[in-house]
Amino acid sequence: MGFSLQRLVVLALAITSYASPLVYSRTAHTSHTNSNGLTFNHFNGSLPNVTILATGGTIAGTSNDRTATGGYKSGALGINTLLSEIPDIFNIANIAAVQANNVNSGDISSSLLLNLTHRLQIEVCDDPTMSGAVITHGTDTLEESAFFIDTTVNCGKPIVFVGSMRPSTAISADGPMNLLQGVTVAADTKSKDRGALVVLNDRIVSAFFATKTSANTVDTFKAYEQGSTGFIVSNKPYFYYPAVQPNAKHVVDVSDVDAVPRVDILYAYEDMQVDSIYSAVKNGAKGIVVAGEGAGGVSTDFASAINEIVAKHNIPVVLSHRTVNGEVPTADITGENAKTQIASGMFNPQQSRILLGLLLAEKKGLKEIREVFFKATVA
Ligand SMILES: *[C@@H]1O[C@H](CO)[C@@H](O)[C@H](O)[C@H]1NC(C)=O
Ligand SMILES: *[C@@H]1O[C@H](CO)[C@@H](O)[C@H](O)[C@H]1NC(C)=O
Ligand SMILES: *[C@@H]1O[C@H](CO)[C@@H](O)[C@H](O)[C@H]1NC(C)=O
Secondary structure (H helix, E strand, C coil): CCCCHHHHHHHHHHHHHHCHHHCCCCCHHHCEECCCCCEEECCCCCCCEEEEEEEECHHHCECCCCCCCCCCECCCCCHHHHHHCCHHHHHCCEEEEEEEEEECHHHCCHHHHHHHHHHHHHHHHCCCCEEEEEEECCCCCHHHHHHHHHHHCCCCCCEEEECCCCCCCCCCCCHHHHHHHHHHHHHCHHHCCCCCEEEECCEEEECCCCEECCCCCCCCEECCCCCCCEEEECCEEEECCCCCCCCCCCCCCCCCCCCCCCEEEEECCCCCCCHHHHHHHHCCCCEEEEEEECCCECCHHHHHHHHHHHHHHCCCEEEEECCCCCCECHHHCCCCHHHHEEECECCCHHHHHHHHHHHHHCCCCHHHHHHHHHCCCCC
């Protein structure tokens, strides 16, 4: 065969792959600002459009020690610095990067999440030229924000949450690949109508079910009972099933909401005192979620305190479970308690808090709130 076409192809591939970090030939001159004022650098009209709302977290974290995966500074780098490490991303989508915040995820507030929802509605949902969005976020409370956005943004376009467990300065930092994969999923039409998604560690997990399972390791986001929605190899997303929505999903319209009422979570344990519930209400909680023992258990005294609080203040009290999986069945809440307490069903305490807060923001009454949680209840 001698000097064959095959060899030429191999040579061409070798040159391309050598040059791959800079394959995009567009420069900052090809920037484009769309009708909502989103600016895309390296714009190419044939590529899908994605906005990144960056909020900080470990993915933007730095440390002087390359071996440190703890004790680093979160939210130290801006989104454009993170993007400059992965120019390959500009061959996948046009990216409008917006620095919404730059904090540790413990400092994310419902005020910021409402703002993100309003932005996503206008800049992504209502704009037919946009494919989807990526939200970069610290991992500690990522599941809460993802559940919030999944509940409030419901236009079928993918909203993808991305974070990392290792700071950007660590050996084998996971942030750059997670961000690349997140944008790829947000730009992919196969990602539509699946609700918000969490993309880390080569996996795509439904935001409705995702929970952080390890405080330290990169394989942390899981939906234990439901499994991943898909996975990614060589930056190609693969979904196991066609698009589907969870049976228990309830969408809340927050277009007229400008604040989410305070809801507190009270953790149940042996020797739990009743004063935490009085204190929560006294300090302004408009709803209470109890992270109950097993299937929502609390002591007899605490159950009486709940009844008293509900009778006096008419505020909803949702009984959830401190276990990772399972449900609080309505059948477990009997007698006098059934009049006042709401079983969370499968929603864990952090999901219950967000859902209850959003339902209160919508001015829903006890009966309607009970009906929403009942959809997540088996028995
Ligand atoms: C624009 O994107 C298309 C589709 O991926 C690609 O074929 C083309 O080469 C890109 N143009 C430039 C100038 O990068
Ligand atoms: C990206 O948005 C621009 C308008 O800002 C539009 O002209 C272009 O067609 C969009 N790309 C895709 C693939 O829809
Ligand atoms: C959300 O938007 C409102 C109105 O623009 C602003 O006052 C508030 O500071 C924003 N909240 C956060 C956390 O950015």
